[in-house]
Amino acid sequence: MVNLQDEPSIYLASQSPRRRELLQQIGVLHRVVAANVTEVPRTQESPSAYVQRLAREKAEAGFATVKASQMPVKAVLGADTIVVVNNEILEKPQDAQHAAAMLRKLAGTEHQVMTAVAMIMQEKCSVKLSVTDVVFRPLEDDEIAAYWKTGEPCDKAGGYGIQGLGAVFVQQIRGSYTGVVGLPIEQTVALLQEFAIPYWQQTA
Structure with a gap:
Protein backbone atom coordinates (compact mmCIF):
# COMPACT_ATOMS: atom_id res chain seq x y z
CA MET A 1 0.00 0.00 0.00
CA VAL A 2 1.10 3.54 -0.68
CA ASN A 3 2.04 5.41 2.47
CA LEU A 22 -1.27 -2.01 -10.87
CA LEU A 23 -0.21 1.60 -10.20
CA GLN A 24 1.78 0.40 -7.19
CA GLN A 25 3.35 -2.29 -9.37
CA ILE A 26 4.85 0.33 -11.69
CA GLY A 27 5.90 2.63 -8.86
CA VAL A 28 3.33 5.43 -9.16
CA LEU A 29 2.45 7.09 -5.87
CA HIS A 30 -1.23 7.98 -5.88
CA ARG A 31 -4.20 8.87 -3.74
CA VAL A 32 -7.83 7.92 -4.40
CA VAL A 33 -10.42 10.66 -4.93
CA ALA A 34 -14.19 10.40 -5.35
CA ALA A 49 -16.95 5.60 -27.51
CA TYR A 50 -18.91 4.84 -24.34
CA VAL A 51 -15.98 3.46 -22.34
CA GLN A 52 -13.72 6.34 -23.41
CA ARG A 53 -16.37 8.89 -22.45
CA LEU A 54 -16.77 7.32 -19.01
CA ALA A 55 -13.02 7.30 -18.37
CA ARG A 56 -12.85 10.99 -19.31
CA GLU A 57 -15.88 11.89 -17.19
CA LYS A 58 -14.44 10.04 -14.18
CA ALA A 59 -11.13 11.89 -14.55
CA GLU A 60 -13.00 15.19 -14.86
CA ALA A 61 -15.15 14.41 -11.80
CA GLY A 62 -12.04 13.47 -9.84
CA PHE A 63 -10.34 16.71 -10.82
CA ALA A 64 -13.43 18.65 -9.73
CA MET A 71 -6.18 19.60 -2.34
CA PRO A 72 -2.82 20.18 -4.06
CA VAL A 73 -3.52 20.28 -7.80
CA LYS A 74 -2.11 17.26 -9.62
CA ALA A 75 -3.13 15.15 -12.59
CA VAL A 76 -6.11 12.82 -12.13
CA LEU A 77 -6.34 9.38 -13.72
CA GLY A 78 -9.75 7.92 -14.55
CA ALA A 79 -10.52 4.51 -16.02
CA ASP A 80 -13.46 2.38 -17.05
CA THR A 81 -13.75 -1.24 -18.17
CA ILE A 82 -16.53 -2.95 -20.09
CA VAL A 83 -16.99 -6.40 -21.59
CA VAL A 84 -18.49 -6.53 -25.08
CA VAL A 85 -19.95 -9.61 -26.78
CA ASN A 86 -21.62 -9.29 -30.20
CA ASN A 87 -21.60 -5.50 -29.71
CA GLU A 88 -23.58 -5.84 -26.43
CA ILE A 89 -22.07 -4.11 -23.40
CA LEU A 90 -21.82 -6.22 -20.25
CA GLU A 91 -21.02 -4.26 -17.10
CA LYS A 92 -21.25 -5.29 -13.44
CA PRO A 93 -23.94 -7.90 -12.62
CA GLN A 94 -26.96 -6.77 -10.61
CA VAL A 113 -12.63 -6.34 -22.90
CA MET A 114 -12.33 -2.59 -23.43
CA THR A 115 -10.57 -0.45 -20.87
CA ALA A 116 -10.15 3.27 -21.40
CA VAL A 117 -7.81 5.42 -19.33
CA ALA A 118 -7.97 9.20 -19.17
CA MET A 119 -5.73 11.76 -17.53
CA ILE A 120 -6.63 15.39 -16.85
CA MET A 121 -4.60 18.31 -15.57
CA GLN A 122 -6.21 21.72 -15.70
CA GLU A 123 -7.41 22.21 -19.30
CA LYS A 124 -5.48 19.26 -20.74
CA CYS A 125 -7.16 15.86 -21.05
CA PHE A 136 -13.89 -18.58 -22.80
CA ARG A 137 -14.18 -22.35 -22.75
CA PRO A 138 -17.70 -23.83 -22.48
CA LEU A 139 -19.18 -23.43 -18.97
CA GLU A 140 -21.63 -25.58 -17.04
CA ASP A 141 -24.49 -24.04 -15.06
CA ASP A 142 -23.26 -25.58 -11.82
CA GLU A 143 -19.81 -23.95 -12.08
CA ILE A 144 -21.43 -20.62 -12.98
CA ALA A 145 -23.58 -20.89 -9.83
CA ALA A 146 -20.57 -21.94 -7.74
CA TYR A 147 -18.56 -19.00 -9.06
CA TRP A 148 -21.25 -16.52 -8.03
CA LYS A 149 -21.15 -17.93 -4.49
CA THR A 150 -17.46 -17.03 -4.21
CA GLY A 151 -18.44 -13.35 -4.33
CA GLU A 152 -15.84 -12.55 -6.96
CA PRO A 153 -18.20 -11.62 -9.86
CA CYS A 154 -20.15 -8.96 -7.94
CA ASP A 155 -18.04 -5.92 -8.85
CA LYS A 156 -16.53 -7.11 -12.13
CA ALA A 157 -17.48 -6.07 -15.64
CA GLY A 158 -18.86 -9.09 -17.45
CA GLY A 159 -19.23 -10.91 -14.14
CA TYR A 160 -15.71 -12.35 -13.93
CA GLY A 161 -12.19 -11.51 -12.78
CA ILE A 162 -9.32 -12.83 -14.89
CA GLN A 163 -6.83 -12.13 -12.10
CA GLY A 164 -8.81 -14.30 -9.67
CA LEU A 165 -10.87 -17.47 -9.71
CA GLY A 166 -12.38 -16.52 -13.07
CA ALA A 167 -9.05 -17.32 -14.71
CA VAL A 168 -10.17 -20.96 -15.00
CA PHE A 169 -12.79 -19.94 -17.60
CA VAL A 170 -10.26 -18.32 -19.94
CA GLN A 171 -8.93 -20.31 -22.89
CA GLN A 172 -7.02 -17.58 -24.68
CA ILE A 173 -6.36 -13.83 -24.66
CA ARG A 174 -5.02 -11.60 -27.42
CA GLY A 175 -4.00 -8.17 -26.22
CA SER A 176 -3.35 -6.60 -22.85
CA TYR A 177 -3.77 -8.79 -19.77
CA THR A 178 -3.63 -5.75 -17.48
CA GLY A 179 -6.31 -4.14 -19.64
CA VAL A 180 -8.61 -7.04 -18.77
CA VAL A 181 -7.72 -6.61 -15.08
CA GLY A 182 -8.76 -2.94 -15.34
CA LEU A 183 -5.73 -0.73 -16.04
CA PRO A 184 -3.75 -1.35 -19.26
CA ILE A 185 -0.12 -0.68 -18.38
CA GLU A 186 0.97 0.28 -21.91
CA GLN A 187 -1.65 3.01 -22.28
CA THR A 188 -1.24 4.16 -18.68
CA VAL A 189 2.52 4.57 -19.08
CA ALA A 190 1.93 6.52 -22.29
CA LEU A 191 -0.27 8.93 -20.31
CA LEU A 192 2.30 9.20 -17.52
CA GLN A 193 4.96 10.08 -20.08
CA GLU A 194 2.68 12.57 -21.82
CA PHE A 195 2.01 14.38 -18.54
CA ALA A 196 5.65 14.05 -17.33
CA ILE A 197 4.67 11.97 -14.29
CA PRO A 198 7.36 9.68 -12.87
CA TYR A 199 7.09 5.93 -12.48
CA TRP A 200 9.69 3.40 -11.37
CA GLN A 201 12.22 4.17 -14.10
CA GLN A 202 12.47 7.76 -12.93
CA THR A 203 12.20 7.04 -9.20
CA ALA A 204 14.57 4.07 -8.80
Missing part, protein backbone atom coordinates in the same frame (compact mmCIF):
# COMPACT_ATOMS: atom_id res chain seq x y z
CA LEU A 4 -0.42 8.28 2.74
CA GLN A 5 2.36 10.38 4.22
CA ASP A 6 4.18 10.17 0.89
CA GLU A 7 3.32 12.90 -1.57
CA PRO A 8 1.26 11.35 -4.40
CA SER A 9 2.28 11.88 -8.02
CA ILE A 10 -1.34 11.62 -9.21
CA TYR A 11 -4.88 11.16 -7.99
CA LEU A 12 -6.81 8.04 -8.98
CA ALA A 13 -10.51 8.58 -9.67
CA SER A 14 -11.41 4.95 -8.94
CA GLN A 15 -12.17 2.79 -5.92
CA SER A 16 -10.83 -0.34 -7.67
CA PRO A 17 -8.20 -2.15 -5.59
CA ARG A 18 -6.95 -3.79 -8.79
CA ARG A 19 -6.13 -0.43 -10.37
CA ARG A 20 -4.37 0.64 -7.19
CA GLU A 21 -2.28 -2.54 -7.23
CA ALA A 35 -15.61 10.49 -8.86
CA ASN A 36 -19.28 9.67 -9.26
CA VAL A 37 -20.62 9.54 -12.82
CA THR A 38 -23.71 8.04 -14.41
CA GLU A 39 -22.81 4.88 -16.33
CA VAL A 40 -25.46 4.66 -19.04
CA PRO A 41 -24.72 4.43 -22.78
CA ARG A 42 -26.17 7.15 -24.96
CA THR A 43 -28.40 6.36 -27.93
CA GLN A 44 -26.36 4.80 -30.75
CA GLU A 45 -23.13 5.28 -28.76
CA SER A 46 -20.62 2.58 -29.66
CA PRO A 47 -19.01 0.52 -26.86
CA SER A 48 -15.58 2.04 -27.54
CA THR A 65 -13.22 16.88 -6.36
CA VAL A 66 -9.57 17.85 -6.01
CA LYS A 67 -10.31 21.52 -6.68
CA ALA A 68 -13.43 21.61 -4.49
CA SER A 69 -11.53 20.01 -1.61
CA GLN A 70 -8.63 22.47 -2.03
CA ASP A 95 -27.61 -10.17 -9.02
CA ALA A 96 -26.95 -13.91 -9.38
CA GLN A 97 -29.37 -14.32 -12.29
CA HIS A 98 -27.85 -11.39 -14.16
CA ALA A 99 -24.32 -12.72 -13.63
CA ALA A 100 -25.33 -16.21 -14.80
CA ALA A 101 -26.95 -14.80 -17.94
CA MET A 102 -23.79 -12.85 -18.78
CA LEU A 103 -21.48 -15.80 -18.20
CA ARG A 104 -23.67 -18.00 -20.41
CA LYS A 105 -23.27 -15.43 -23.19
CA LEU A 106 -19.49 -15.52 -22.76
CA ALA A 107 -19.20 -19.31 -22.48
CA GLY A 108 -17.55 -21.05 -25.41
CA THR A 109 -17.05 -17.89 -27.42
CA GLU A 110 -14.90 -14.78 -27.90
CA HIS A 111 -15.56 -11.38 -26.39
CA GLN A 112 -13.73 -8.08 -26.07
CA SER A 126 -5.95 12.78 -22.90
CA VAL A 127 -7.76 9.44 -23.37
CA LYS A 128 -6.38 6.08 -24.52
CA LEU A 129 -8.14 2.80 -25.24
CA SER A 130 -7.12 -0.84 -24.81
CA VAL A 131 -9.08 -3.64 -26.50
CA THR A 132 -8.31 -7.29 -25.69
CA ASP A 133 -9.91 -10.38 -27.22
CA VAL A 134 -10.75 -13.06 -24.64
CA VAL A 135 -11.95 -16.59 -25.41
